[in-house]
Amino acid sequence: QKEVEQNSGPLSVPEGAIASLNCTYSDRGSQSFFWYRQYSGKSPELIMFIYSNGDKEDGRFTAQLNKASQYVSLLIRDSQPSDSATYLCAVNNYGQNFVFGPGTRLSVLP
Amino acid sequence: ETGVTQTPRHLVMGMTNKKSLKCEQHLGHNAMYWYKQSAKKPLELMFVYSLEERVENNSVPSRFSPECPNSSHLFLHLHTLQPEDSALYLCASSQDILAGDEFGTQYFGPGTRLLVL
Numbered sequence: 701q702k703e704v705e706q707n708s709g710p711l712s713v714p715e716g717a718i719a720s721l722n723c724t725y726s727d728r729g730s731q732s733f734f735w736y737r738q739y740s741g742k743s744p745e746l747i748m749f750i751y752s753n754g755d756k757e758d759g760r761f762t763a764q765l766n767k768a769s770q771y772v773s774l775l776i777r778d779s780q781p782s783d784s785a786t787y788l789c790a791v792n793n794y795g796q797n798f799v800f801g802p803g804t805r806l807s808v809l810p
Numbered sequence: 811e812t813g814v815t816q817t818p819r820h821l822v823m824g825m826t827n828k829k830s831l832k833c834e835q836h837l838g839h840n841a842m843y844w845y846k847q848s849a850k851k852p853l854e855l856m857f858v859y860s861l862e863e864r865v866e867n868n869s870v871p872s873r874f875s876p877e878c879p880n881s882s883h884l885f886l887h888l889h890t891l892q893p894e895d896s897a898l899y900l901c902a903s904s905q906d907i908l909a910g911d912e913f914g915t916q917y918f919g920p921g922t923r924l925l926v927l
Binding site: 732734741742743744745746749788790792798799800801802803 | 843851852853855898900915917919921
């Protein structure tokens with residue numbers, strides 16, 4: 701059973717702080733990793749994807765991947781109330797084997 | 811239209827009705843997906859179509875019947891549903907990862923909010 705795990709939260713951070721979201725996966729053959737943001741009642745939207753060990757930065761977002769430890773994280777710098785949403789981690793092992801985690805609910809407090 | 815579109819956006823149906831959900835992607839992708847998202851549950855993959863052939867069916871009840879007439883269109887036919895089938899139904903598309911484009915990133919439509927009475 702291929703699994704992707706995330707803390708359900710809610711994770712609460714003050715405005716301007718760094719939010720750290722974590723995800724672990726069980727399939728060592730996983731090749732690519734995705735972070736989606738989902739606002740309540742809306743569909744998921746892609747934030748970032750990463751496939752090499754290390755960090756990948758895009759604006760206020762940084763994805764970190766450690767394949768040896770089988771975890772991927774998302775850091776959000778200078779968190780804003782508009783970042784409050786559920787963040788979904790997804791893992792892909794070539795083809796259509798695309799598995800989503802349960803999501804972490806983030807709340808950024810003004 | 812751009813991206814992935816879904817119609818209708820909202821649907822209320824009785825348990826004896828027959829209805830269909832439609833999804834269309836304008837991204838040139840060759841794989842399409844149906845997901846179910848119930849309240850406080852993770853996304854559940856229902857069906858995958860790659861190059862218009864179904865490649866995975868996660869033991870979804872037969873009251874859900876998918877149809878993929880071409881690589882741009884995907885339908886989900888519904889009949890004799892149960893109240894527990896009420897959920898957000900999401901369509902997504904991607905380029906087959908073997909084509910090497912963005913490692914299979916999935917792009918989602920806005921979803922159909924379904925209520926079964």
